[in-house]
Amino acid sequence: MVKEIEKYGIPIVHMATITTISQSVGANRIVPTVSIPYPVGNPELGEKEGELRMKMVKKALEALSTEVEEPTIFQV
DSSP, X not given: OHHHHHTTTOXXXXXXXXXXXXXXXXXXXXXXXXXXXXXXXXXXXXXXXXXXXXXXXXXXXXXXXXXOSSOEEOOO
């Protein structure tokens, strides 16, 4: 689905724990996440979890504004 949406000129960021799957489905912008039960968070961090989430969202926004020609992983 990611690749189909991008055909219409809408950039997509695929945030996923298993980045190899993202690459295999043709996602161009990939942001790795934390874990399967908590993809964009880590409850063990307590109050600092918000900082982690903000970093991930900022990285996804950076990926959206970056031109790519092939699957690219944007590390947080």
